Amino acid sequence: MGKRAGMDDLVRLLQLAVNGTAAGCIYGLVALGFVLIYKATEMVNFAQGELMMLGAFFAYTFVGLWGLNYWLGFGLAIAATAAFGYALDAVVLRRVIGQPQFAVVMLTLGLAFIFRAVAGAVWGYDAVGFTTPFTNKTANFGGGVVLGQDNVSIIIGTVILCLVLYLFFSRTRLGIAMQASSQNQLAAYYMGIPVRTVFSLIWAISAGVAAVAAVLLVPVQMIDVNMGLIGIKAFAAAVLGGFGSIPGALVGGIIVGIVEQLAGYYLPAGSMELTSNIVLLAVLIVWPQGLFGQVIRKRV
Amino acid sequence: MTLRTSYAQDLTLARSRATIGWYALLLAVLIALPHVAGEFYVGEIAFVFIYAIAGVGLMLLTGYTGLVSLGHAAFLGIGAYGNAILLSKGVPFALSLPLAGLMAALAGVVIGIPTLRMSGLYLAIATLAFGTVVILVGEKWHSLTGGFDGFPVPTPTVLGLRIEAPEGVYYLALGVLVLVLLLAMNILRAPLGRAMVAIRDSEISAQSMGIHLAFYKTVAFAISAGITGLAGALFGHYVRHLAPDAFGILLSIQLVTIVFIGGLGSLHGAVFGAAFVAMLPQAIALVRDDLPFGIGRLPGLEPSLFGLILVLVIMFEPAGINGRWQKLKTWARNFPLHRRAAFRRQKSYAKSERLR
Numbered sequence: 016m017g018k019r020a021g022m023d024d025l026v027r028l029l030q031l032a033v034n035g036t037a038a039g040c041i042y043g044l045v046a047l048g049f050v051l052i053y054k055a056t057e058m059v060n061f062a063q064g065e066l067m068m069l070g071a072f073f074a075y076t077f078v079g080l081w082g083l084n085y086w087l088g089f090g091l092a093i094a095a096t097a098a099f100g101y102a103l104d105a106v107v108l109r110r111v112i113g114q115p116q117f118a119v120v121m122l123t124l125g126l127a128f129i130f131r132a133v134a135g136a137v138w139g140y141d142a143v144g145f146t147t148p149f150t151n152k153t154a155n156f157g158g159g160v161v162l163g164q165d166n167v168s169i170i171i172g173t174v175i176l177c178l179v180l181y182l183f184f185s186r187t188r189l190g191i192a193m194q195a196s197s198q199n200q201l202a203a204y205y206m207g208i209p210v211r212t213v214f215s216l217i218w219a220i221s222a223g224v225a226a227v228a229a230v231l232l233v234p235v236q237m238i239d240v241n242m243g244l245i246g247i248k249a250f251a252a253a254v255l256g257g258f259g260s261i262p263g264a265l266v267g268g269i270i271v272g273i274v275e276q277l278a279g280y281y282l283p284a285g286s287m288e289l290t291s292n293i294v295l296l297a298v299l300i301v302w303p304q305g306l307f308g309q310v311i312r313k314r315v
Numbered sequence: 316m317t318l319r320t321s322y323a324q325d326l327t328l329a330r331s332r333a334t335i336g337w338y339a340l341l342l343a344v345l346i347a348l349p350h351v352a353g354e355f356y357v358g359e360i361a362f363v364f365i366y367a368i369a370g371v372g373l374m375l376l377t378g379y380t381g382l383v384s385l386g387h388a389a390f391l392g393i394g395a396y397g398n399a400i401l402l403s404k405g406v407p408f409a410l411s412l413p414l415a416g417l418m419a420a421l422a423g424v425v426i427g428i429p430t431l432r433m434s435g436l437y438l439a440i441a442t443l444a445f446g447t448v449v450i451l452v453g454e455k456w457h458s459l460t461g462g463f464d465g466f467p468v469p470t471p472t473v474l475g476l477r478i479e480a481p482e483g484v485y486y487l488a489l490g491v492l493v494l495v496l497l498l499a500m501n502i503l504r505a506p507l508g509r510a511m512v513a514i515r516d517s518e519i520s521a522q523s524m525g526i527h528l529a530f531y532k533t534v535a536f537a538i539s540a541g542i543t544g545l546a547g548a549l550f551g552h553y554v555r556h557l558a559p560d561a562f563g564i565l566l567s568i569q570l571v572t573i574v575f576i577g578g579l580g581s582l583h584g585a586v587f588g589a590a591f592v593a594m595l596p597q598a599i600a601l602v603r604d605d606l607p608f609g610i611g612r613l614p615g616l617e618p619s620l621f622g623l624i625l626v627l628v629i630m631f632e633p634a635g636i637n638g639r640w641q642k643l644k645t646w647a648r649n650f651p652l653h654r655r656a657a658f659r660r661q662k663s664y665a666k667s668e669r670l671r
Contacts, residue, residue, distance in 0.1 A: 059436050110630050117383045120439055121575055122629045124568060128622030132615030140614065240615075247447065250440050258436075289451050292444040299441045300429040 030162065031276045037166035037235070039272020040173035044228035045249035046256065046264035047180075048221040054259050055197040055217045058108060058119045062127040063225060064246025069130060070096040070226030071238040072138050079145035093226045100222025104215040127243065135240045142237035150234045165234035172231045176224065177265065193217060248275075251295035257305025266306060270294075326504050328497075345489055349482050358481035358553075363593040364488035365549045370573040370585035371492075371499050372542030377571070378580040379503065380535040381515030383439045386426070386446025387570045390419040390540040392453060392562030394547025396460055399468040399557060408471030408478070412491075412548050419544020420537040422449075427536030431529045446567050453559035466557040478552065488549050495542055499582055502538070511535055515580075543570075565618070572621060576628050578635025587636040595620065 048063045060066075073095045077088035107126070111119055152164040184190040196203040196210045197217075204210045229238075236242065252271045256263025271291050279287035298305060319325055329335045349357045369391060376382050398415035402408060426445050430438055453460045460466055471478050478487055502508045510531045513521035522528055551557055569592055577588025599617055632639055646653045 107626070107630065114629070114633055116436055117377075117439065118575075118629050118633060120383070120436065121571060122626055125622035125625035125629070128615075128618045129626070132619030132622075135615045247443065251444075254437070254440060289448060292447050292451075295444040296429075296441060296448065299433060299437060299444075 027280075031280055032273055033162050033166055033170075035273030035276035036269050037169040037272070038275065039252070039269035040169050040265070041228050041232050041268070042245065042249045042252040042271055043265035043268025044173060044176070044224055044231075045245060046253035046268050047261060048225045048228075049249065049253045050256075050259060050261055050264045051217055051221045051224070054261075055193060056108075056214050057116065059116070059123070060221070061120055061123040061246065062130060062243075063221070064243030064249065065127040065130040065134075066096060066100060066222045066243075067225040067229045067232075067245065068134060068238075068240065068243040069099065070222070071229035071233065071242060072134055073226065074230045074233065075138070075143055075145055075238050078147075079143065085147055089230050092230055093223045096226035096229075097219040097223035100225075101215045101219040103222075104218035108218070109211060109214070127246075131240050131243065138240075140240055142239040144233060144237045147230075147234050163235075168234065169231045172227065173265070176227055180220075180224075180261075189213075189216070247295075248291040251291040251298075254295055255298050255305055257307040260305070260307035263305060263307030328500055328504070342493070346486075349485055354481055357485050359594065359597060361481050361485040361488050362553060363590050364485070364492045365546050365553055366570075366573060366589035366593045367586045368488065368492050368495050368549065369543045369546035369570055370577065370589040371495050371582060372539045372546065373570050373574050374577075374580075374582060374585040375499055375502065375511070375542070376535055376539035377574050378584070379508065379515060380511040380532065380539075382532060382535060383571075384442040384539070385439050385564070385567050385571065386442035386444075386449070387540075387543055388562040388564070388566035389446040389449035390422060390543040391547035391550060391566065391570070392449065392557075392559065393422050394419045394544030395468075395551035395557055395562070396453070396466065396547075397544070398548035399466055399551050400459070402469040402471060408473055411471075412545065415548040416541045416545040419547065420541030422544075423536040423538075423540025424533055426540075427533045428529075431532055443564065443567075446564060450559055450563050453562070460557075460559060463558065463560075468551045468555050468557060471552065481553075484549065484552050487552070491545055491549060495545065496582060496586075498542075503582075507531070507534065569621070572625055575625060576635050578637030581635075581637045583640070584635050584637035587640070591636065592621075595624075 045063055045067055048066065049060060052058055052060050052063075070092055074088055074092035077083045077091045078085055081088075083091070103126070107122070108119070111122060147165075147168075149164040149168040153161050154164050154167050155161050184194060192203070192208045193213055193216070195206065196208055196213045200210055203213075229242075232242075248271060249268065252268035253264050254267070255270060256265070256267030271294055274294060275287055275290045278290040324330075329338070345360075348360070352360075369387070372390075373384065373387050376384055394415045397418040398411050401411035401414055406414070426442065430441050433441055454462055456462070457464075473487075478484065503512075510521065510526045513524065513526055514528060514531060514535075518528060554561070573588035573592045574585065575588070576591055577584030577586070596617055599620060603616075628635060634641070
């Protein structure tokens with residue numbers, strides 16, 4: 016009897032871990048968007064969660080309203096969001112280069128409000144959704160371990176996306192040009208890299224990643240105007256990973272996701288919402304450089 | 316900008332007798348106003364005063380010390396609840412108001428000390444998280460704050476007079492605002508204020524001039540939070556019924572918007588910004604029905620307009636309303652001879668803030 020209970024506990028723990036990992040992958044992907052932009056341009060995009068929300072609504076338009084094939088809609092949503100990210104940098108963010116970092120924070124916060132209102136005006140304030148190939152299906156892994164395909168698809172999707180990004184940044188000319196401009200803008204410029212276009216492309220990639228996160232999230236969460244508030248949890252993830260580290264963002268996201276699930280199960284009600292904030296504060300106070308962060312000192 | 320020719324000029328509160336005269340006139344007008352204007356306008360202007368107090372508090376931190384806080388609504392909330400709870404326990408108002416400020420200041424020290432090593436972005440995120448945590452705690456701590464049921468604010472009495480909204484709150488807020496402005500002006504011409512500005516301009520050079528960073532940053536946080544707490548106490552009397560979710564991130568962002576739209580690094584800016592931010596909702600309400608295409612009926616209109624104005628100010632007038640005002644004054648002073656390039660922004664490149 017005791018053994019049976021122990022087994023149940025273990026399965027429960029595993030399911031919590033998988034749910035947490037799936038949620039964490041989403042946080043990680045949004046955090047990845049922050050980190051990509053921050054690494055390259057030193058801007059912090061507080062509207063990253065809203066870019067994800069826009070991506071979700073684009074996908075809803077293509078798949079839910081126009082009835083396109085899921086995969087086609089997925090691709091179109093990524094392309095549309097990426098184009099939007101490119102335009103955002105080219106039209107707005109490029110103009111504030113040279114202003115203090117905090118001005119950009121406020122600028123993107125302002126943009127986030129605008130996006131939310133525009134999305135509300137275009138798509139309405141009711142939560143919507145559409146069926147995906149993974150909705151309400153389970154995958155049986157044997158031994159009583161039954162997991163939702165939605166969660167598994169999130170994890171697999173994240174892994175694939177990371178592989179693609181890794182190959183892009185390490186193997187392609189453009190990826191290497193992006194790395195170069197993030198290390199030293201001026202030197203990259205002298206080497207003939209069109210730094211401004213590269214920056215806009217990085218915004219496009221970051222928005223595209225947000226769109227992927229949004230579409231992966233659709234089977235488990237409804238789409239609504241306020242889904243961008245996930246951004247604060249993604250911040251916790253990015254900070255935990257050491258803001259500026261790409262693997263750090265993902266690992267941080269998964270840690271935040273799992274901790275949140277465990278807190279929701281073992282701690283009293285209401286503590287789940289607090290967890291990500293507490294993790295964030297604790298990391299910032301105790302260990303500001305995070306898991307993978309670099310410590311840089313200024314030479315005077 | 317007049318040229319200064321002695322140190323004494325740099326240290327005076329007012330640049331000339333005429334300045335003092337103009338401000339005295341303004342004060343007289345403001346004191347007389349409730350006898351002339353209707354109750355609605357008195358209430359609105361009292362609200363502007365309250366926002367201006369909070370704006371001055373945040374300006375000392377963000378505009379003069381260069382520390383950013385996205386969680387200042389939490390201090391406003393601490394001040395509001397502290398004052399209301401003390402009043403309901405029978406503490407006289409003359410004591411509960413300063414105590415509310417003190418509580419907020421202590422909370423400022425609590426968040427200030429651990430965040431000393433952070434600056435810029437990290438500080439923004441940490442204060443954002445701090446604000447969220449305070450609000451969540453306020454919602455769950457039902458026995459103290461009443462949770463979502465809210466907390467009625469008792470009407471205070473000063474010298475046997477009941478302070479009723481809006482007129483009583485108007486005079487109260489005006490008095491506190493004048494005191495806070497004098498305090499801020501005096502801080503800014505004292506060594507403390509000079510140290511704060513030095514820290515804003517360069518931490519490293521401030522440090523090498525012998526400024527103790529940790530001490531001055533903590534003091535700046537405490538003063539800023541304390542002033543914001545005072546504003547919170549008055550805010551409580553203005554709204555008369557407190558709910559924790561009123562002090563969320565939206566209010567924090569409004570407070571930062573005051574400082575940004577007003578113009579960083581100027582007390583005038585804090586007041587201008589407060590007037591703008593406090594009156595915008597009313598201005599929207601006035602024109603709401605006349606807007607074409609049903610724009611006025613969109614539910615997200617107000618926050619999105621805030622966002623839009625913030626975006627436009629940062630893109631086109633980083634010095635805010637105060638900067639625009641200075642430009643107008645210079646233009647008028649030099650009238651036929653003004654130079655078009657006087658305020659042209661220099662071309663600038665991305666500056667790294669990874670190294671500080």
